[in-house]
Amino acid sequence: MTASDRHIHKGHVLGTRVVMEWSRPSPHSGSRSVSLLAEDRSRVEFVEPKASGYQIERRDLKKTIVVYTERRKYQERPIFGLISEAEKERFIRSGRHCNKRHVRPAHPPSGKFRIRTTYEMTQEEAMFFGCLARRWKITSRNEREHTNGFDLTETVTDAWYFDSEQLAQRYRGFSEKLVQQGTCYITANNELPMIEQVGQSPTGLCVRSESKIVRPTR
Secondary structure, eight states: OOEEEEEEETTEEEEEEEEEEEEOSSTTOEEEEEEEEETTEEEEEEEETTOSEEEEEETTTTEEEEEETTTTEEEEEEOTTTSOHHHHHHHHHHTOOSSOOOOOOSSOOSOEEEEEEEEEEEEEEEEETTEEEEEEEEEEEEEEEETTEEEEEEEEEEEEEEOHHHHHHHSTTOOGGGSOOOOOOOOOTTOEEEEEEESOOOOSOEEEEEEEEEEOOO
């Protein structure tokens, strides 16, 4: 996170502006986005590379709105974490969902894909943008079985996280519910993913992080 401030209109704090930047060692590889957070709603737009639209999350309405500015169209999608199972099924049957549901083939899996993530909160603290952040060490170990053995990668992330309660006190309108948390992985050839989490993951807002692969694939 590179900047944040409050927006004031007619004496009322409407929300918090957060600028996020991502970069990789390779040239011309990175992105920059601007998020506006206001209690139960948010607006996210990528500015580098230039996006053709932006996304609005309305938790009060239990929906996400994707706006395509160049096409002058928009699309509404429910927030699956907030709606009932019956509402999820109705939405899927409606045909308005973007991606097809993944159905695992009936034949046995080709191998196992083990993902073990360890979260460790250190005692180190530092100030960023006037708020106290705590340092975390996150280690992700991935093992992929195949006919000739297995591949192993290990990634260590050095990260600093804000405490959500502290941010809410300093920036009115900020809500940890608007901070997206999740895990993404890709399987191939009908692999069976086996996910393990060790330790409690951070729940606040990441202010800075750097990831390195410390053990190459073998």
